[in-house]
Amino acid sequence: MAPSARRAVLLLRGLAGRHGGCGAALGQRCVSAEAAQAPPPRPRAPRTSLTSPVEHTAEQRGLWYTLQPGVVQRLFSQGGVPKQFLTQCQTFAETCLMVRQPSLTLMDFIRRSDLSLPPNKFLLYGRNGCGKTLSLTGSSSTSPGPRSGGGTSRRWLPSATIEGQYDHPLDAVLWLQHFKTQNAELLKTLQLVTQERYIWSRREVTEPDTPLGELVELGIGRARYSTDCVLALTSELKRHATEGRCKVAVVVDGINTFYSPVSRYRCEDRTLLDPKYFTLFQSFMQLFKSDWKNGIVVGSIDSLANEGWRRDSHLPRYLLRQQGWEALDPFIPIPIEDYDDLEMRSAIDYYLDRHWLQNPQAGSDIGRRELAALSAHNPYLLMQVCRPL
């Protein structure tokens, strides 16, 4: 290890004394012991006052923006955000995200998309911990629209209405509740109504021209029909969007779960169930087709959303498999990289500003270099490394 790096390690661990035991051991003169004594002044986090990602430009790259509490509540009650990030936001008493190049590119693409054409598909991909989910969170904080997480369904049932398919009642109810939190006002203002007649049972029927909000309520109330409600809802939204009454943004984290050939469930004959028979999956997958307008599909391709044996690469074609590729092609893949120097500096400044990094040398040049080396410029690893400091 280089002498300066070794000294940095010892400084951060608090082992180096005034005259530096390590310096004597290496046979070097202790360089600037007095400078190491006085910790650098605590910097303030580089922030921007523009709270909406729509307004961000390249000038805001590396700055932190705060999400409004209403938006926070709307997004985070869904649970598509990593739990560690939620706890961190609680600790910091604010929800801040860094403006990074991929989200700028994404917003730019969305702005320039021609909504009269079939929906453009933008998929974020990158190695683990680079910030795909949080980039999605940031971009979806601007746009209301249905948003679904990766498949961690718990219970499944054979479908009530469609032969040979399977329902996920609890998950559908949860999803409908989140949809309601996100979009209830919008549904009311736009006054979207059903256009078809839905017969749930002999006594339960949804007539045409019922507000979609009621359909959502029905699904939440009646778990038995919740999956079919989701299917009906997505079909209706698609139809409304095609007819120009609303704009729909579909944000999916871990879009490759839809195209996995096996699920965690077994049939009675002990064979693993193929997810293509899940009604819930089908209701979202119909939104990825190119037969509607006024919409955008934004997703992230996560290697952790695949099974354990199919995670060798983080690249989209490998993770999506042939089925996913054929369904989503052509899409624009947006790579998400690790932090570069600017973003690393900004992230460490933010942690220092929030008093998260307690070690006085964390803000020094050597300390920053050590943090960058330990985390390999990976955002997730940086968070983990900074936890005990």
Added chain:
Amino acid sequence: MFLQKVYVLDMRAQQLLRPLACRSLATSHPRAEIKAAAEEEFRTLEIGRKKRERFTAKTFKPATMLPPRYKQQKTDQDWGSVWPAARTFHPATVPFPVRQGYPASGQPTPDKWANAELMKIPNFLHLTPPVIKRQCEALKKFCTPWPAGLETTAKQEKHFPVTVSKSSYLHSSPTIRDPKARIVTLKVHLRSLDLDYHGRDKLLRLVGERYDADTDCLTLVADRCPLSQQNYDYCQYLLTVLYNESMKTEPWEHEKELVDLEKYVWEGSPSQAAAQNVVTARGINDAEELLKEYGQVVTDLHNEGEDEATVLRYQESVMKLLGLTDPQDTATASEPKYIQGEVC
């Protein structure tokens, strides 16, 4: 005065005369008493064991060794006579210092004396360039000239595309034979075989792992017969059969499906249909080139393997297809403003 007149009469009597208590303490050695009496001094009382003479261990001097042989070697000696054949490394015969092995801590690399590592490995001290030259000169009278017209590798491959190799063994044991002598290897480059696209694909499917894509070389190894001549005939037969079968097209080959294709074909794939849809929806009339470029990029992504470069090319191609190619030009944007937080 009294003491001076005491004579030693009888030792035993004297001892008896002494009181019992004194007997154990006093030295009963006759010589000590004689001494004391002669010298007229006090008797000495020696307590403890007497010091014995220390015996030094016998030092075995080695027999006088001859100096190592290399000290008597001249610098212009004929090395080929000193080391005529392959032999285990012998430090006294090798005239130069050589070190090999992992050094113990604080020690230099082990030298050549009693160095098991140097002795274990094969050495080529019997094949120094002058020796090789001499051997070549000796062999030259048995050689014929290299055939004209086969100077370069390309010409050799053109005229003699097939290479057959086998090894011979000779043992100095009750049995001089070795069963490995029956193994025959046949190598041929696929470019030397006159195959069309279908033939090449079929041949590659038939031979499987025997083909090396890096060197474009097909290797057939035969060891199933007891004699090498038989194995050689079998190799010839195999090559003939492979070639002829590859040239044929069986009636069931038309049942080849999408999953059986050896490489990705964009024409007729869902990707082409989707791209066509996009182009139609956008209402572009002259989209031939756009679609062709897109098809090429997608084919490369599948056939050449997916990596960052191919994915980037795919991204650019899709951007062109969807009409989003006005780069935001973020790379040349100004430095983002910091409120605070410069690196100290």
